[in-house]
Amino acid sequence: MLTAREMDVVYLLSRGLRYASIARRLGISVHTVGSHIKNTYRKLCVNTAAAAVARATELGCLNSKAGGDLGDAS
Numbered sequence: 001m002l003t004a005r006e007m008d009v010v011y012l013l014s015r016g017l018r019y020a021s022i023a024r025r026l027g028i029s030v031h032t033v034g035s036h037i038k039n040t041y042r043k044l045c046v047n048t049a050a051a052a053v054a055r056a057t058e059l060g061c062l063n064s065k066a067g068g069d070l071g072d073a074s
Helices: 004-014 019-026 030-044 049-058
Strands: none
Touching (some): 004 019, 004 049, 019 030
């Protein structure tokens, strides 16, 4: 359903990071983060970051592997 990168972005959103921080962490542009978020919202049928995180969690997309290569975002 979600691509690996979309899962990375949602995982980092769930850790409270903002778009600019996500972009720096993943080595992509803020615009690309926005594109991943937009695609994620569409695929999960949601309209907010909180809803996307909740739905991704329900679907098991935010398991321990989702942020495994990203380290602790705190």
